[in-house]
Amino acid sequence: MDDLSSLTESLRELATETVGRLAQAKCRIVFAESCTCGMVACELGKIPGVSEWLCGSAVTYRNDTKVRWIGVSAVDIDRHTAVSDPVARQMAAGVLDKTPEADLAVSITGHFGPDAPDGFDGLVFVGTCNRMDDGSVRCDARSFRMKSVGRQARQIEATQTVLRCLINALTLMRSTKD
Template sequence: MAELELQSCARLLAERLADRGRRIVFAESCTAGLVAATLATQPGISQWLCGSAVTYRNDTKARWLSVSPSDLERYSAVSPQVAEQMAAGVLRMTPEADLALSVTGHLGPDAPPSLDGLIYIGCSRREPERSTDAICSDFREIRLAASERVARQHEAAAWVLALAADRLD
């Protein structure tokens, strides 16, 4: 997705967060903070953006977000299991957030062909009708269209922002 689309996705998410009075937090691996940095360009976002945990390495994912080390070893960091655990972990650590999204993937170069340009976006949200501790998680698998690393990073960030806005509907 182009830079303009990235900013459009950020603007849409900021509007929806404000309209719905919801707060969001992120756990970012392959985007290395780009999702939160892009959303932070929107005026007034400090009311709705709680933050972002940049957990680029596996040990950081395990220590900061309670991602299972055995799942990291069994499935790798580029997996739906890890994406879901990242989102659930950062939401548990951020009690004021209603929604959490995570992103993990392989942007290349030198990626195994099966993982090259593949990202997983995890989504966790509190279920207020159950309790403040109840968290519902799911994921989305996306094969990025771009072929260059930085373009893939921007495309991945746009996907996260767009899916976050979609989850608020």
């Protein structure tokens, strides 16, 4: 099995587990995707029963779209670049704000080349925001470095990373409610 086939099989397993975890938690999810171009929602959409939990995904690939669709600060994009912790947090917060039925939002922004600025090639940030019982929103972001080579392999690896972050977020949400 080649590397892409292995990545794809692992992705299918993660998507299935994620939908099961969303159902267990009775959690509705929305995404803001940049470098994955909607792949996270696409992979979840392949799993039967996901329509109860998946609200949608805003593919905000370009900076202006991030600003106009989900309210990311143009100043922060200029100051930190689109591939940054503040932008990942704002993407998740913005798409959650636009999706009142969602309990949790996850975002991803990254750079897969070519022509990535120095230090950015393969770097992604995943943001999460969840609604608390009191109506407040809690946001977090983490950075990851993709190890795969090639754009398609990196998009699959990044999608896996998002799903793992989502599984972790659902586990944390569940433990705080128990």
